[in-house]
Amino acid sequence: MSQLPSQDAAPAKRTEGIPEGLWLRCPDCGDMLFRKVVEESLHVCPHCQYHFRIGARLRIEHLVDPGSFEEMFNDILPTDPMDFVDRKTYADRLESEQAKTGDPDAVVCGKAFIKGRPMMLAVMNPDFMMGSMGSVVGEKITRTIEKAAVDNLPLLIVSCSGGARMQESTLSLMQMAKTSAALARLDEQGGLFISLLADPTTGGVTASFAMLGDFILAEPKALIGFAGPRTIWNTIKVELPEGFQRSEFLQEHGFVDFIVHRKDLRSEIARLVDFCVK
Amino acid sequence: MTIAALDGIQSTPILRETGRSTPHHVLEFEKPLAKLEQQLHDLEALQGQKQFDYTKELRQIRTNYTALLRKTYDNLSAWETVQVARHPQRPLFCDYVGMICREFREIHGDRLYGDDLAIRCGLARLGTHKVMLIGHHKGRDTKERVACNFGLAHPEGYRKALRCMKLAEKFGLPVVSLIDTPGAYPGIGAEERGQAESIARNMMEMSRLRTPILAVVLGEGGSGGALGIGVADRVAMMEFAWYSVISPEACSAILFKSNEGAAQLAESLKLTSKHLLKFGVVDSVVPEPLGGAHRDPRTAAHNLEQFITKALRDLKRCKIENVVARRYEKFRNLGVVIETTKRGMAKAAS
Numbered sequence: 001m002s003q004l005p006s007q008d009a010a011p012a013k014r015t016e017g018i019p020e021g022l023w024l025r026c027p028d029c030g031d032m033l034f035r036k037v038v039e040e041s042l043h044v045c046p047h048c049q050y051h052f053r054i055g056a057r058l059r060i061e062h063l064v065d066p067g068s069f070e071e072m073f074n075d076i077l078p079t080d081p082m083d084f085v086d087r088k089t090y091a092d093r094l095e096s097e098q099a100k101t102g103d104p105d106a107v108v109c110g111k112a113f114i115k116g117r118p119m120m121l122a123v124m125n126p127d128f129m130m131g132s133m134g135s136v137v138g139e140k141i142t143r144t145i146e147k148a149a150v151d152n153l154p155l156l157i158v159s160c161s162g163g164a165r166m167q168e169s170t171l172s173l174m175q176m177a178k179t180s181a182a183l184a185r186l187d188e189q190g191g192l193f194i195s196l197l198a199d200p201t202t203g204g205v206t207a208s209f210a211m212l213g214d215f216i217l218a219e220p221k222a223l224i225g226f227a228g229p230r231t232i233w234n235t236i237k238v239e240l241p242e243g244f245q246r247s248e249f250l251q252e253h254g255f256v257d258f259i260v261h262r263k264d265l266r267s268e269i270a271r272l273v274d275f276c277v278k
Numbered sequence: 279m280t281i282a283a284l285d286g287i288q289s290t291p292i293l294r295e296t297g298r299s300t301p302h303h304v305l306e307f308e309k310p311l312a313k314l315e316q317q318l319h320d321l322e323a324l325q326g327q328k329q330f331d332y333t334k335e336l337r338q339i340r341t342n343y344t345a346l347l348r349k350t351y352d353n354l355s356a357w358e359t360v361q362v363a364r365h366p367q368r369p370l371f372c373d374y375v376g377m378i379c380r381e382f383r384e385i386h387g388d389r390l391y392g393d394d395l396a397i398r399c400g401l402a403r404l405g406t407h408k409v410m411l412i413g414h415h416k417g418r419d420t421k422e423r424v425a426c427n428f429g430l431a432h433p434e435g436y437r438k439a440l441r442c443m444k445l446a447e448k449f450g451l452p453v454v455s456l457i458d459t460p461g462a463y464p465g466i467g468a469e470e471r472g473q474a475e476s477i478a479r480n481m482m483e484m485s486r487l488r489t490p491i492l493a494v495v496l497g498e499g500g501s502g503g504a505l506g507i508g509v510a511d512r513v514a515m516m517e518f519a520w521y522s523v524i525s526p527e528a529c530s531a532i533l534f535k536s537n538e539g540a541a542q543l544a545e546s547l548k549l550t551s552k553h554l555l556k557f558g559v560v561d562s563v564v565p566e567p568l569g570g571a572h573r574d575p576r577t578a579a580h581n582l583e584q585f586i587t588k589a590l591r592d593l594k595r596c597k598i599e600n601v602v603a604r605r606y607e608k609f610r611n612l613g614v615v616i617e618t619t620k621r622g623m624a625k626a627a628s
Contacts, residue, residue, distance in 0.1 A: 075617055075619040076615050076616070076617055076618075077615065077616040077617075077618060078615065078616070079614055079615065079616050081557070081614040082546060082547070082548050083546070084546045084547075085542075085546055086533040086539065086542075086543065086546065087533065087534065134613075135615045136613075136615050138613050139613050142610065164501075164502075164523045164524075165523075166523055166524050166529050166532065166533070166547075168523075168614075169522055169523050169524075169546075169548055169549065170521055170522055170523055170547075170548070170549065170554055170557065170559045171557060171559070171613050171614060172523045173501060173502070173505055173522070173523040174505075174559060174609065174612040174613065175612075176477075176478075176481060176502065176505060177481050177485065177505055177508075177509045177609045177612075178609045178610055178612060178613065180478055180481035180482040180485060180509075181481070181482070181485030181486075181509070181605075181606050181609050181610065182610070183482055184482045184483070184485045184486045185486075185606070187482075188486070203502075204501075204502055204523070206474035206478075207462075207473070207474040207475075207477040207478050207502045207506075208477075208478050208481065209478070210474070210478070211472075211475040211478040211479070212478050212479070212482055225469050225474065226462065226464065226468070226469060226473040226474035226477070226502070227462075227464030227465075227468075227469065227473070231464045231528070232464045232465060232466070232469070235463075235464050235465065236464075236465050238466070240466070241466070244466070244469070245469060253470050253472070254472070255475055
């Protein structure tokens with residue numbers, strides 16, 4: 001699965017959300033911004049509307065009615081079934097990521113209200129190993145889907161991930177089949193599934209639940225694709241066109257239903273729920 | 279498109295050299311074997327020319343050769359297994375079709391965009407079974423390989439496969455899916471036409487397809503490109519195939535920023551049939567002849583046919599509702615996590 005070159009080096013500056021300090025620089029337009037202003041505008045650059053990459057907890061805070069989030073399945077923890085070693089052992093990697101984020105793995109799930117509408121929610125966390133999907137993410141998302149089916153609630157999954165987690169190898173791959181199968185069941189029940197794609201959504205996550213929404217929404221200019229741009233470049237050695245694999249590109253090619261500014265997300269989701277839930 | 283020629287390949291591994299015009303490709307770790315093969319070949323030629331009797335010597339070398347072959351192939355590292363799975367003379371989809379199907383009618387096109395030669399679909403007779411046969415084809419010679427895009431499928435390939443699976447469902451034919459791909463194609467056109475969506479859709483629909491599905495990884499099981507036709511009631515692997523979330527090279531390119539870690543990561547990725555059987559990702563391993571399928575394609579094909587016909591017989595005995603329910607459970611239970619509140623620190627699923 002193509003993953004973004006995320007865990008190290010360059011993009012980390014962007015992924016680590018908002019650096020400490022009074023000022024910060026917009027990675028897109030390069031303007032110096034007053035930190036507080038950015039925070040107040042849901043981490044969107046007031047000048048160029050660049051949507052900062054945000055962690056799962058902050059995302060949930062933005063999305064749901066205050067105090068309505070009830071977390072679930074937080075007792076499911078990752079392990080290292082493959083004894084995977086690259087430059088670091090997977091076990092060590094997990095430990096440091098857990099210490100960094102305070103979460104056991106790369107997804108936060110639960111039940112919440114959005115503008116008074118109850119729904120099941122799974123939000124991927126780009127701060128945890130680039131939001132990659134291993135057994136825990138697959139299991140928690142599957143349980144969220146199943147819970148939505150049982151309780152007859154709408155389902156919202158916010159994807160923000162580099163793809164399947166290499167360190168769990170084929171077991172990560174199987175999470176794609178597992179989540180897709182669970183969605184097939186929800187679909188047969190007539191359940192509503194809204195898939196929101198945030199920057200970035202690539203690899204095995206795009207190639208499973210992210211692309212199976214009844215409605216697929218995307219934040220502006222989010223990178224969305226199967227293979228990451230670097231993988232493509234490595235394979236075909238051709239300069240990629242401007243805006244390639246961005247939300248707008250996907251909408252143009254028919255794979256995203258509509259693009260939503262972060263400030264309008266709550267009302268758009270509530271609208272979809274009102275249209276679809278009897 | 280012709281089915282790659284198979285004539286001239288003889289079933290005993292040792293005699294194989296003599297019957298072929300193209301030289302046998304030698305993998306790095308097979309070099310000691312090749313040396314013995316050469317000796318054997320020379321001695322045989324000598325025996326033919328001058329009426330000397332080398333029977334005893336020949337027998338000795340043959341014994342040594344077989345022993346070494348067994349020893350080598352019993353102890354393949356993960357990285358060596360990857361090399362075997364990619365061996366240029368390993369039988370491909372079309373070779374197997376030629377060897378195991380009594381009848382094959384290829385079906386082209388996804389009725390949306392085009393026909394992808396990297397995935398082949400067709401109606402086939404396999405033993406006593408009528409099936410929908412689907413599989414990746416990598417191509418043998420350069421021209422064919424380019425036409426098949428080296429088995430790297432585009433969205434239209436996956437959509438053609440899904441269209442054919444729906445046909446199979448409608449007409450009560452089981453689906454047999456033969457996987458052999460380095461991965462789904464990472465290119466501009468593939469992204470524009472929704473590579474991710476096509477794979478996701480296939481997995482979703484395969485999970486609820488109301489007809490039995492069998493999948494066998496023939497050689498390379500590269501990531502989503504493999505799984506896109508790999509959600510099945512029985513998933514098997516040929517003995518020296520590999521199946522992983524990412525190829526060792528691509529994994530190394532990401533984690534080490536170079537290709538150097540590929541051999542080490544191949545071990546870490548646990549991509550061999552032996553390992554995956556343990557994790558429950560595959561249900562069975564189809565044995566290959568001594569020294570790999572490339573030494574004896576007919577035996578490999580025979581074993582594959584045996585597996586398919588038996589598995590189909592078993593699946594056809596069950597009610598389709600139960601088959602679909604069990605398929606769901608099978609994939610539902612894959613993954614290893616720790617659940618803290620239930621049963622202490624027990625494994626929730628394995």
